[in-house]
Amino acid sequence: MKGACHCGAVSVEIERKPDFINLCDCSLCLKLGGAWGYFASDEATVSGSTSSYRRADYEAPAVQAHFCATCGTTTHWTLTEHHPGDRMGVNMRIFEPAMLAGVEARTLDGRNWFGGGEAEHRRAIGKLGQDVFL
Template identity: 70%
Template sequence: MFGACHCGAVTVALVAKPEYINLCDCSLCAKSGGAWGYFTASDVAITGITSSYRRADYEKPAVEMHFCPSCGTTTHWVLTEHHEGDRVGVNMRIFEPSELNGIEARTLDGRNWTGKTEAAHRRAPGQLGTDVFL
C-alpha cells in the first residue's frame, strides 16, 4: 500500500493493510485528523521530511506526531522514549479509501480514556466502505 500527504512531499509505504483502524476522539487524534492503523517500524517506509509535535499537556507523552511541513497533513506517529515497544501509528486517511474497504473500524472513546485500562468503544466496530467511511 502506498499513501501520501496532500501535497505529495511525504509518502508512506506499507507491506500490508492494517488488521483494523482506530478512530479515536481524544483531543490529539481529533485535532490531527488521524485514523490509525498500527504497524511495526519495519513494516513502514516513510520518505520525505516531516515536522513533529509532542503534546505538552502530558508529562510523559506516549507518541510524537509527524506531519508534512508544507501542507500540514498528519502522516504518522512514533512512540516516545517514555514508552517501550515497536509500534508506529499510520494515518490511514492518506491512502485511497477504496484500498481500505473491508477493514474493521473501531471508534474509541479517547476523550474519557485515562490510559490505565483498555479504551472503551463509542459504538460497535464497523467495516470501512460498508457502514464506516473515512
C-alpha cells in the same frame, strides 16, 4: 500499499492492510484528523521530511505526531522515550479509501482514557467502503 500527504512530499508505504482502524476521539487525535492503523516499525516506510509535535498537556506523552512540513497533513505517529516499544500509528486517511475496503473501523474512547491499560471502544461502526467514510 502506498499513501501520501496532500501535496505528495511525504509518503508512507505499508506491507499490509491494518487489522482495524481506530477513530480516536481524544483531544489530540481529533485535532490531528487521524484514523489510525497500527504497525511494527519495520512494516512501514516513511519517505520525505516531516515536522513533529508532542502533547504539551501530558508530562510524559506517549506519542510524537508527524506531519508534512509543506501541507500539514498528519501522516503517522511514533512512540516517545516515555513509552518504549515497537509500534507506530499510520494515518489511514492518507490512503485511497478503496485500498482499505473491508477493514473494520472502531470508535476509540480516547477522551476517557488516561494511559492505564487498554482504552475502551464505544462501538464498532462498520467496514470501510461500505458504510464508513474516512
